Amino acid sequence: MGSSAGITQLLERWSNGEENARDELMPLVYDELHRLAVTYLRRERREHTLQPTALVNELFLKFSEQHSMSWQNRAQFFGVAAQMMRRILVDYARAHYASKRGGSRYCVSLKNIAAFGAQPDADLLALHDVLNELEQIDPDQARIVELRFFGGLTIKETAEVMGTSHATVEREWKLARAFLKRELTRTKGPS
C-alpha cells in the first residue's frame, strides 16, 4: 500500500529535521484517517457498541505492521494523527451544522452537562473555539487535550508522546478540562 510506505518515509525525513516533510505528511495521514474514521463510525452506529481502541492506534498498527517505525516516529505519528483527527471532526461538525441549520453561525447547547449529547456538532465547534483559547495561554495543556480527546490516547500514551510523566499529564489534563468546561458554560451565549 503506497500511502503507508510514503508515510513511513516522511516520518523518517521529518525526524531527521526536515520540517517540510511534516507538511507533506499531513494530507496523507488526513486521508487515511478520514477513511478509517468513516468506517469506524458506521460500524459503531450500527452495532451500538463503543470501541475502546483509539482510531489513531488502529491507524498506527496498520502502518507499523508493514514498516518498522522507531519510537520517535511513533510519538510523532500520534501527535500528527491527533491533530488531524481534530481537523477532520471539526470540519465535519461545521459542515454538518451548516447543512442542518442553514448557516455557519452556531449557538452552544452546553450548559451544566457532564458530557456531550444533544447537539454534538455545535458542542464540538464550541469546544474547538475554547481549545484555541487554551492554546494561547498554555500550549502544552492544549496538546494534551488534543491527544486525549481528539486522538483518543490514554494518559500513559499521552505521557509517552509528550515525553513527560504520568502524574504531570494527569494533573494538567484535569485543569485543562476545568478550564474548558468553565469557558464553555460561562462565556458562550448565542453570538
Added chain:
Amino acid sequence: MITHDRWQRIKEIFYSAQDRTPAERSNFLDEVCGDDVSMREEVEALLTADADNENFLTSPAYEFAAGMLAEEASEFVAGQTVGRYEILCPLGAGGMGQIYLARDTQLGRNIALKLIAQEFATDSRRVLRFEQEARAASALNHPNVCVIHEIGITDTGRHFIAMEHIQGATLRDHLARGPLKLPEALQIAIQVGAALGSAHAVGIVHRDIKPENIMLRPDGYVKVVDFGLAKLT
C-alpha cells in the same frame, strides 16, 4: 485574555488548593490571593468546574461524531416517494435503519417512516425482527406507545414501518439540559410505567428501555418508542 505569567500563577494556586481539603481551601486562597480578588475568583471558578467534571471529555471525540455521520449517510432524499409516502427529511438512525419524516399523501398528515438498512434488506432474520418491532407495538393500543400505521415493502425490496410522528425531544436530550424536577420525573415515570404495564399484560417485554427510547411531547404526553428488541412471550 489571561497572560502567560498570570496563568502560571493560577495553575500553581489551583494545584496547591487541590492538595488541601475543601475546608482548608478558603483560608489558603485568602492567604495566597490577598487583595487580588479576580485571581481568587478565577481559581475558585476552576475549582468549581473541576468538582463537577468527572465525565467531561473522557470519551474520545469521534464517539460524538457517530450521530452526525448517521444523518449524513441517509440514502433517501427529500421529495422521493416510498409507496404513498413522500420523504421530507431524515430524523435519525437506529440500529436497524434510518428514520425519516415523511408525508402520507393520501391522508395528508406527517408520519415517521423507518426503513430497514440496505445491508439488512435481504437478511431474513433481521427482516423478521424488523417486522416484529411493528407487530409488538401495534398489538398495543395505548396512548403512551408510539402508534404503528402500516408495515410494507418498497418496489426495491426494502421493508418499512410507517408510524406516528412524535414531536418533541427524547428524554436523553432533555436530561442533557439539566436534572428533572421531581413532579416532572414522576409524570414521565408514571406514563412509561403505564406503557410497559399494558405491554406486559399482553406478553410483550420491551427489553430496551432507556432515555433515547422515551419521547417527550410538548403537550406532556410521554411515548415509548422502538420495540425493535421486544420479546413476545
